[in-house]
Amino acid sequence: MVAEEEREPIAFIVDDDEGVRQSIRRLFDEVSMPALEFGSANDFLEAYDPDQPGCLLLDIRMPGMSGTELQRTLLEREIFLPIIFITGHADVALAVECMKLGAFDLIEKPFRAQRLLDTVHQAMAKDREDRALRTWVAEAKRRFSLLTNREREVVDLAVTGLTNREISEELGITSQAIDAHRSKAMWKVGVMRVTDLVRLSDLANR
Amino acid sequence: MGTAPPPRSRRQSLAVTILLAGAVLALDLSVPLGVAGGVPYVAVVLVSLRSPDPRLPIRTAVLCSVLTLAGLLLSPSGGVVWMVLANRTLAVFAIGVTAVLGTRWQEASQEMAKQQLRLAEVSRVNMAGELASGIAHELNQPLASVLNYAEAASLAVRRGEVSPEKLLKDLQSIADGAELGGQILRRLRGFLAHRPIERSPHNINALVREAMSLLSSERKQLSIDMQIRIPATLPRVMVDPVLIQQVLVNLARNAIEAMQDSETKQLVIRAAQHDSEDVEIAIEDSGKGPERPDIETLFEHFVSTKPEGLGVGLAISRSIVEAHGGHLTAERNPYRGMTFRFTLPPVDAAPSAEG
Numbered sequence: 006m007v008a009e010e011e012r013e014p015i016a017f018i019v020d021d022d023e024g025v026r027q028s029i030r031r032l033f034d035e036v037s038m039p040a041l042e043f044g045s046a047n048d049f050l051e052a053y054d055p056d057q058p059g060c061l062l063l064d065i066r067m068p069g070m071s072g073t074e075l076q077r078t079l080l081e082r083e084i085f086l087p088i089i090f091i092t093g094h095a096d097v098a099l100a101v102e103c104m105k106l107g108a109f110d111l112i113e114k115p116f117r118a119q120r121l122l123d124t125v126h127q128a129m130a131k132d133r134e135d136r137a138l139r140t141w142v143a144e145a146k147r148r149f150s151l152l153t154n155r156e157r158e159v160v161d162l163a164v165t166g167l168t169n170r171e172i173s174e175e176l177g178i179t180s181q182a183i184d185a186h187r188s189k190a191m192w193k194v195g196v197m198r199v200t201d202l203v204r205l206s207d208l209a210n211r
Numbered sequence: 212m213g214t215a216p217p218p219r220s221r222r223q224s225l226a227v228t229i230l231l232a233g234a235v236l237a238l239d240l241s242v243p244l245g246v247a248g249g250v251p252y253v254a255v256v257l258v259s260l261r262s263p264d265p266r267l268p269i270r271t272a273v274l275c276s277v278l279t280l281a282g283l284l285l286s287p288s289g290g291v292v293w294m295v296l297a298n299r300t301l302a303v304f305a306i307g308v309t310a311v312l313g314t315r316w317q318e319a320s321q322e323m324a325k326q327q328l329r330l331a332e333v334s335r336v337n338m339a340g341e342l343a344s345g346i347a348h349e350l351n352q353p354l355a356s357v358l359n360y361a362e363a364a365s366l367a368v369r370r371g372e373v374s375p376e377k378l379l380k381d382l383q384s385i386a387d388g389a390e391l392g393g394q395i396l397r398r399l400r401g402f403l404a405h406r407p408i409e410r411s412p413h414n415i416n417a418l419v420r421e422a423m424s425l426l427s428s429e430r431k432q433l434s435i436d437m438q439i440r441i442p443a444t445l446p447r448v449m450v451d452p453v454l455i456q457q458v459l460v461n462l463a464r465n466a467i468e469a470m471q472d473s474e475t476k477q478l479v480i481r482a483a484q485h486d487s488e489d490v491e492i493a494i495e496d497s498g499k500g501p502e503r504p505d506i507e508t509l510f511e512h513f514v515s516t517k518p519e520g521l522g523v524g525l526a527i528s529r530s531i532v533e534a535h536g537g538h539l540t541a542e543r544n545p546y547r548g549m550t551f552r553f554t555l556p557p558v559d560a561a562p563s564a565e566g
């Protein structure tokens with residue numbers, strides 16, 4: 006598999022309050038964390054390239070599109086950048102809703118630098134893992150799509166741990182034919198051992 | 212500005228009632244109306260209902276009933292005795308019913324006035340809660356930014372890589388944040404003074420002129436052309452003058468701010484009464500008009516399009532007007548600018564202050 010060239014993660018700051026935005030930016034500069042600022046949810050949506058890893062620091066309450074609305078829009082567009090909400094007032098109901106929708110974390114203003122930086126690092130690590138997993142899943146699906154229906158049937162049964170004899174009873178074909186299908190399939194998806202086949206099939210079925 | 216007539220006192224009411232009752236008796240005795248002579252006593256009972264003394268109507272009814280029957284004995288007029296008797300009894304009945312119904316009606320309207328005051332109190336409490344949460348939000352912004360700069364500076368110092376210029380910049384940002392926090396509190400202070408609403412009758416013209424004098428320097432600076440068109444015939448309104456002037460100042464200040472860059476700068480304040488109901492006050496400007504498509508959102512707390520606006524002026528004005536039982540609405544003028552209107556109860560319609 007071709008390893009994608011790793012892009013450096015960026016912390017995106019979306020807050021309508023310029024003072025807050027710039028002060029967070031100052032903090033990130035101090036620890037040499039690449040960061041970009043946006044004054045509104047729309048500005049961010051227009052500029053953001055979904056292939057750019059990182060995380061999103063988002064103010065819940067903003068004029069125009071609010072933080073929660075941006076969260077929904079990103080979900081609709083299948084953009085899974087981890088979101089750290091920053092809220093200026095403890096609106097419990099709103100906070101619960103954001104967390105339910107899968108926000109990474111929620112930090113109340115004002116906050117200590119360490120809390121913010123730790124959370125940003127964790128969110129970026131999660132984003133890296135998620136992206137890697139999504140690449141693997143896509144790749145596994147692509148490889149499995151090369152299989153014929155019969156090969157797919159054989160593989161699906163084989164990875165559940167059934168023996169050749171059991172599979173041949175199930176599908177009504179000879180054990181030699183099953184061997185042939187399985188080797189062909191393993192060759193096509195590019196694995197040598199059955200344990201690897203099991204792992205790949207697991208990814209492809211996500 | 213005319214002075215208010217003092218509320219009718221108990222003694223005055225009693226005197227008027229007795230006088231009227233005497234007049235009706237004289238009429239009854241002097242004019243040979245015969246059977247119907249007792250009926251005008253109903254009017255006496257009605258007049259007595261206006262007294263602040265809640266027992267006066269019933270007492271008046273008793274007095275009038277006695278006089279009605281006395282009139283029968285004293286009156287020289289003849290007629291069929293049983294018919295006259297029946298008619299006098301009917302008159303007494305009418306007097307009694309008027310007194311009872313009138314008293315009931317009075318009690319009901321007093322109860323209503325109390326409810327209205329309670330409602331006003333509830334809306335004040337809501338307003339206070341909303342304001343508190345809004346203030347927390349506003350103050351958190353400079354606090355967060357102060358904290359961030361302080362942390363960034365201490366990170367830099369700890370790493371030993373700090374230039375005096377950089378440190379100075381951080382310290383400057385911290386000072387700016389603290390100053391901003393103070394400014395927010397200062398702008399809010401005028402709005403926060405909590406006190407119960409105290410209503411009394413006031414002349415609208417005087418209220419408006421006084422409120423506008425508070426803005427005279429702003430008006431002069433921008434050379435605003437202000438016109439006040441308030442007919443002298445308007446009844447007075449039952450209001451807390453300080454609060455209503457706050458509303459007038461908020462609305463006029465917004466209007467002036469909206470006309471800052473306009474060529475024509477006309478501020479017109481009108482007042483009118485439609486169908487003897489609430490008095491309506493309109494503040495019309497020739498400014499740039501609303502910058503948001505949905506005018507209703509301007510009334511929300513902390514909605515502002517001004518660099519140093521807090522966005523509480525309209526929200527507070529609406530609460531105040533509603534606490535007085537009125538409505539505050541906004542509209543876009545057909546040609547240019549906006550008009551804000553609010554209604555206030557005239558003295559007659561307002562629940563009595565002694566309630």
Ligand SMILES: Nc1ncnc2c1ncn2[C@@H]1O[C@H](COP(=O)(O)OP(=O)(O)OP(=O)(O)O)[C@@H](O)[C@H]1O
Pocket residue numbers: 461465466467469496498499500501502509510514515516517519520521522523524525526548549
């Ligand atoms: N006469 C007007 N013409 C045009 N826009 C207006 C007018 N009055 C109010 N607005 C709009 O409504 C917004 C809210 O007004 P509001 O008085 O509540 O807050 P503000 O004036 O911004 O701040 P402050 O709390 O200091 O009064 C304003 O920022 C402005 O955009």
Ligand SMILES: [Mg+2]
Pocket residue numbers: 461464465520524525
């Ligand atoms: Mg204002």
